[in-house]
Amino acid sequence: MAHLHITAWVLALILFFVARAFYKKESKAGKILHMILRLDYLLILYSGGSLSTDYFAESYMLGELIVKMLAGIWVIASLEMILVKTAKNKPTKSFWIQLAISLVIVLVLGFGRLPMGILPN
Ligand code: HEM
Numbered sequence: 001m002a003h004l005h006i007t008a009w010v011l012a013l014i015l016f017f018v019a020r021a022f023y024k025k026e027s028k029a030g031k032i033l034h035m036i037l038r039l040d041y042l043l044i045l046y047s048g049g050s051l052s053t054d055y056f057a058e059s060y061m062l063g064e065l066i067v068k069m070l071a072g073i074w075v076i077a078s079l080e081m082i083l084v085k086t087a088k089n090k091p092t093k094s095f096w097i098q099l100a101i102s103l104v105i106v107l108v109l110g111f112g113r114l115p116m117g118i119l120p121n
Pocket of ligand 1: 006
């Protein structure tokens with residue numbers, strides 16, 4: 001499940017940058033890639049939710065876990081807002097800042113603190 005989770009969010013980052021590039025060119029491909037990205041959000045939520053159940057079952061590291069879950073949702077929200085604003089030619093700077101903050105939180109907690117992933121501890 002950790003592998004599915006990582007695959008899903010790496011794919012999301014790739015789809016995000018490609019969709020953004022197409023939106024900038026005002027190409028229709030931007031919309032299509034954006035829709036695929038939205039389906040991939042579901043995969044991130046499903047795999048993240050599934051990983052979370054083990055923590056809840058054991059009542060283990062719930063503080064870190066809940067911050068990780070909220071920050072993960074915040075990453076998704078930032079990606080979505082950047083694309084929607086890019087499509088409308090509106091400013092995106094505040095959402096890039098939010099993306100940077102939320103991504104750092106999620107990577108530090110996911111790889112650094114929470115013990116269940118693929119890296120050896
Ligand atoms: C795009 C958003 C997200 C990113 C970039 C992300 C990133 C990560 C990373 C880097 C790990 C560590 C994997 C490892 O140690 O092998 C991880 C694990 C995890 N993620 Fe996410 N995540 C995201 C969204 C979510 C969401 C929305 C949830 C919950 C609904 C969630 C729940 C979890 C859980 C429970 C783990 C297992 C923690 C562990 O023991 O390592 N994630 N995620």
